[in-house]
Amino acid sequence: MRRNDEIQSALISHLKGNAAIVNQLIIGGTDEKEIREDEWKGVVFKYPCVRVRLISNIPIDPQCEYSNITFSIMVFSEKQSSQEADRISGIIANEMNAKSFSCNGLNFFYCCYKSYICDCYWRKNMAKRSADAWDGELEDSLDSEYVKVMLMKNSLVYITGMVTGREYFFDGGGSIVEMDKRDAEELIENMKTTTSCCGTISTPKFMILKE
Numbered sequence: 001m002r003r004n005d006e007i008q009s010a011l012i013s014h015l016k017g018n019a020a021i022v023n024q025l026i027i028g029g030t031d032e033k034e035i036r037e038d039e040w041k042g043v044v045f046k047y048p049c050v051r052v053r054l055i056s057n058i059p060i061d062p063q064c065e066y067s068n069i070t071f072s073i074m075v076f077s078e079k080q081s082s083q084e085a086d087r088i089s090g091i092i093a094n095e096m097n098a099k100s101f102s103c104n105g106l107n108f109f110y111c112c113y114k115s116y117i118c119d120c121y122w123r124k125n126m127a128k129r130s131a132d133a134w135d136g137e138l139e140d141s142l143d144s145e146y147v148k149v150m151l152m153k154n155s156l157v158y159i160t161g162m163v164t165g166r167e168y169f170f171d172g173g174g175s176i177v178e179m180d181k182r183d184a185e186e187l188i189e190n191m192k193t194t195t196s197c198c199g200t201i202s203t204p205k206f207m208i209l210k211e
Contacts, residue, residue: 001057001059001064001065001067002057002067002106004054004057006104006106007054007057007067007069007071007106008037008052008053008054008071009037009104010103010104010105010106010108011052011054011071011073011103011108012035012036012037012052013103013104014101014103014108015032015035015050015052015073015092016032016035017103018095020091020095021035021050021088021091021092021095022035024048024087024088024091025048025049025050025088028047028048028077028084028088029046029047029048030046030047030048030049034046034047034048034049034050035049035050035051035052036049036050036051036052037051037052037053038051038052038053038072038074039053047076047077047078047079048075048076048077048078048084048085048088049075049076050073050074050075050076050088050092051073051074051076052071052072052073052074053071053072053073053074053158054069054070054071055069055070055071055072056068056069056070057069072156072158072169073089073092073096074158075088075089075092096111097111097112098110098111098112099111145180145181146178146179146180146181147178147179147181147184147208147209148176148177148178148179148208148209148211149168149176149177149178149179149184149187149206149207149208149209150174150175150176150206150207150209151170151172151173151174151175151176151177151205151206152173152205152206152207153173153205154172154173155172155173156169156170156171156172157169157170157205158170159183159187161179161180161182161183161186161187162183162186162187162190163180163182163183163186164180164182164183166179166180166183168183176209184206184208185208187206188206188207188208191205191206
C-alpha cells in the first residue's frame with residue numbers, strides 16, 4: 001500500500017510539471033513553488049497559491065496494490081474578485097479531470113472531480129502572525145463556543161476561519177461542520193454580499209443551525 005505522503009507528493013509534482021497550470025501562477029505573480037501540501041506550516045508565501053490535500057486512501061484489492069483516493073486541490077487568491085481563483089481552478093480541473101498520468105513512480109488512473117473550489121477565504125495578514133499570537137489564540141480556544149454550520153450548495157468548500165485561523169472542510173451540499181462561533185458569524189456576515197467575477201450576489205451559501 002502506498003503511503004499518504006507518497007501519493008500527495010506525486011500529485012504536487014504532477015501539478016508543478018503542468019505548464020498550463022504553472023503559467024497561470026506566473027501570470028498572477030508567483031510560480032510552481034507555491035504549489036504545496038495543505039499541511040505546509042510555513043508563514044512566508046505569495047498569492048495566488050495552490051494547496052493539495054489528500055482526504056482518503058482506501059485499498060481496493062487484497063494485495064493493497066491499488067487504492068481509491070480522494071483529494072482536494074485548492075486555489076487561494078487575495079484579489080477582491082474571485083475571477084483569478086476561478087480561472088486557475090478551472091484550468092486545473094480541465095487538466096486533471098478524466099485523465100490518467102504517472103508521477104514519482106505512481107500511476108493514477110482516470111481522475112474524476114466532483115467540483116472545484118472557488119470560494120476561498122484566507123486572511124491576508126495570516127503570514128504576519130507571530131508564534132506568540134498563535135499561542136494566545138490556543139489558550140483562548142479552551143473557552144470557545146461552537147455552532148453547527150450547514151453548506152447550502154453542492155460543492156466542496158475549504159475555509160480558513162477569519163477570526164481563529166482554524167480550518168474547516170465542507171464535503172458537499174447539506175454537509176454540517178462544527179465551527180467556532182466567531183468564525184461562523186464572520187463567515188455569514190461576509191456572505192451577505194459577495195462580489196464575484198459574475199457580479200454581486202446576495203444569496204447565502206451557509207446557514208447556522210439552531211440547537
